[in-house]
Amino acid sequence: MTDLLRAEGLSAFYGASQILFGVDLALKQRHTLALLGRNGAGKSTTMKTLAGIVPARGGRIFFADRDVTHAPAYTRARLGLAYVPEDRQVFPEHSVEDNLLIAAKSGPDGRRDWTLPRIFETFPLLANLRSRQAGRLSGGEQQLLVIARALMGNPLVLLLDEPSEGLAPIVVATIGKVLRELGASGATILLAEQNMHFCSRIAEEALVIDRGRVVHRQDTKGLAGNEDIRRRYLAM
Numbered sequence: 052m053t054d055l056l057r058a059e060g061l062s063a064f065y066g067a068s069q070i071l072f073g074v075d076l077a078l079k080q081r082h083t084l085a086l087l088g089r090n091g092a093g094k095s096t097t098m099k100t101l102a103g104i105v106p107a108r109g110g111r112i113f114f115a116d117r118d119v120t121h122a123p124a125y126t127r128a129r130l131g132l133a134y135v136p137e138d139r140q141v142f143p144e145h146s147v148e149d150n151l152l153i154a155a156k157s158g159p160d161g162r163r164d165w166t167l168p169r170i171f172e173t174f175p176l177l178a179n180l181r182s183r184q185a186g187r188l189s190g191g192e193q194q195l196l197v198i199a200r201a202l203m204g205n206p207l208v209l210l211l212d213e214p215s216e217g218l219a220p221i222v223v224a225t226i227g228k229v230l231r232e233l234g235a236s237g238a239t240i241l242l243a244e245q246n247m248h249f250c251s252r253i254a255e256e257a258l259v260i261d262r263g264r265v266v267h268r269q270d271t272k273g274l275a276g277n278e279d280i281r282r283r284y285l286a287m
């Protein structure tokens with residue numbers, strides 16, 4: 052199977068300080084890949100470089116058979132790369148429904164698999180909150196909303212940056228359930244996380260990143276039993 056998204060030897064900087072050192076990753080269509088690493092390991096920088104928000108100073112990025120290394124973020128978005136940042140920004144004054152509708156468009160292939168009714172079927176919690184102002188939602192509800200909003204654009208790939216961060220276990224479980232359902236329905240997801248347990252039931256494979264380098268790759272089941280790697284790189 053071909054890779055839908057691939058990075059080869061990616062390097063990135065903030066000013067003069069180098070953050071990514073030759074990151075390689077490959078995401079196959081209909082797969083969920085976890086990018087695991089502790090605080091400051093370079094997960095968000097990797098996501099931002101893939102999305103085109105941080106420039107790649109070295110290496111190459113291929114998306115849907117195109118070289119997008121130097122393509123602006125809006126071009127990548129139009130090609131079907133949806134980036135959900137870790138800060139969960141919603142339009143706070145607008146309703147849940149308006150937050151979703153504002154993002155509605157057909158995908159790069161012209162398909163509209165995701166519509167408001169399907170979103171509300173997949174996210175029943177959001178259906179119940181459809182008239183609520185988004186700024187009044189809890190952190191977990193906002194997280195569900197930003198994932199759902201990304202889906203309204205019918206993307207080919209979802210880049211999800213730490214969706215479980217800072218949320219109560221019960222909410223994390225709800226988000227996990229949604230992501231498993233998305234995966235089962237054929238979505239392609241790159242999931243950056245610190246929480247290995249959260250990922251192990253969602254992603255088939257994990258890359259471990261540390262100080263801007265991919266230091267390990269393994270199937271998530273195997274990684275759960277790999278004490279040495281967990282202790283060295285994942286702080287758990």
Ligand SMILES: Nc1ncnc2c1ncn2[C@@H]1O[C@H](COP(=O)(O)OP(=O)(O)OP(=O)(O)O)[C@@H](O)[C@H]1O
Pocket residue numbers: 065070088089090091092093094095096097137213245
């Ligand atoms: N805008 C910035 N300017 C300068 N340095 C930055 C900036 N953003 C991040 N860094 C640094 O880059 C490194 C990688 O940060 P990054 O945000 O990619 O890590 P992360 O794995 O996402 O961590 P976290 O789990 O805290 O979200 C860290 O050392 C961080 O301090």
Ligand SMILES: [Mg+2]
Pocket residue numbers: 094095096137212213
């Ligand atoms: Mg981060």
